[in-house]
Amino acid sequence: MTAPATPATSPATAGERPGVRLARSRRNAELSLLLLAMALVAAYGAMVEANVLDTVTPDFWVPAAALAAVFLGMHLVIRFLAPFADPALLPAVALLNGLGVGFLRRLDLANAAPADRAELAIFAGIGGRQLAWTLVSVMLAAGLLALMRDHRSISRYAYTLGLAGIVLVMLPAVLPASISEINGAKLWVRIGSFSIQPGEFAKLALLVFFAYYLVRKREVLSLASHRFLGIDFPRGRDLGPVLVVWVISLLVLVFEKDLGTSLLYFGMFVATVYIATERVSWLLIGLVLFFGGAYLAYFLGSTVGGPFLNFSVRADIWLDPFGDPYNKGYQLVQGLLALGTGGLFGAGPGGGQPLLLPEVQNDFIFAGIGEEIGLFGLSALLMIYLLIVQRGLRAALAVRDSFGKLLAGGLAFTLGLQVFVIVGGISKLIPLTGQTTPFLSAGGSSLMANWLLIAVLLRVSDAGRRPVTGVGGKVNRPSGGPPEQLHGAPTEVIRP
């Protein structure tokens, strides 16, 4: 670089810089939204007690207050470590998590003997365990924010994480069924009474690897192509990695007997490829491969049986749940009846019969909640999920480096896809598979993995919204390479 006449990076008066407008961190908006969310959780707790116990105990607010303390701690961590992170993410997630804890506590109340109900300890039962897991997960998320000051730093461990992800995916498949099988799906690793679902963490690790790999390969994947029927199709040899992921997800489908997870991994990969290359052909190839694979598994299951049997049984239940309503179709039928009983406005928190639903604390939590808050409330919950996904995609648009874009876009999409898979499953839109509902379902693995996901999104959105030089912003690197310019200026893609 020849002696540059450094441009006017120092404006005449910093006070009237219009750029300061962009530098609003909006942490106070986050705080007030968070308080509103916690008020909702407390109200939910009070209504549950009013309906189940017929009276509101004086300490109905204790679980909500405990959650509020945890989330306010997270809010403070964000204030210091990621001051420009998106203000909507934390309150939205906190509300879902809080309602999840509230609903699980409601199940505990219903399970407890009527005499013990009034003085149910705060950390008792699955609700209490979920509360403890929330604490652990939020601390992990805060730790990730503290460790990862720049989201690009994790791209250094991309290959390690990719390998770890594959190992985690494969682990339950190779372990004997006595360790890894719960309710017919081999997704678990059980050590004593403690069980973890490694696939939840594999999701994150694989996505980091996908993002890193695609940043390096995007040009080949998007440029080298031949045109067929007006759509650019990639060359055969570039299809390699997609086929590998396809085979892996089919193996998951067959050996772990879980359609949801395999759909999740494959969809995640196809979506990141699409984000990286903007080629519709990848979406088409992905859909054709997935539906082809799923149909093949169904066909093989109904003719050959063996490892494919599970999927074909599930598909049959999906096609006609009322054909065998007391046996195979019992769970789905009960879920549909619960949603139907809920109707438009629901029976009120605590007013339903969630204990009739098998696995209501887990896969069917959405149907259990739906019975009590109705379509009106469920659509609000779905809106909140949609808003979380939208904020993730927005963070992907705002951040300036391709790795961050792919990472945030892929994570947001994965979260949305997971909600689609499980909610679609219980509402009989697609065959039911055992996915957790993010932030609502009981379970530490899922909660931890999803909170880590949110931490990454917070970090990326912080990088995207952070101004170059502004309040609280980091100063440009003193020397060595040109400074990172224009972090605050939005780049938008417009299509003519």
Next chain:
Amino acid sequence: MPELVITVARFGFLILLWIFVFTVVGVIRRDLFAGARSGRLVAAPRTVGASTGQATAKPAKVKRGRAAHQLVVTAGQLAGTRITLGEAQITIGRAEDSTLVITDDYASARHARLVPRDGQWFVEDLGSTNGTYLDRAKVTGPTPVPLGVPIRIGRTSLELRP
């Protein structure tokens, strides 16, 4: 608990849930619009010379014509990308830390940069292999860039827009 209280609370809860959703949307909406509005405000070259007041800025602006507010990629891989211009320089090249990272085989890692001076943007080649062209002329030193004249870098072409 009287039935009436429970019914009121039931609907109150649902309404509160939706109020939360709309409050979040409100925060996000203001967020989005704030970005768009300040995108216009950030266009500093017009106001940099006029820190003393609006009065002196006006004639200067009229004389100079409309100031550039956006850099738009009109051709090449990134066609359609738009950057709102601020008062900071814009570096263009294949390097990941450039302001505008262009994935173009004919571009150098640090290819060129756009520098604002007194409200006028100058393009400067940073010793690239294949050169930077302003319309058809090769850029040798800092050259003022008029609005709507294409800057060509490899297969990519950029324009300043008001």
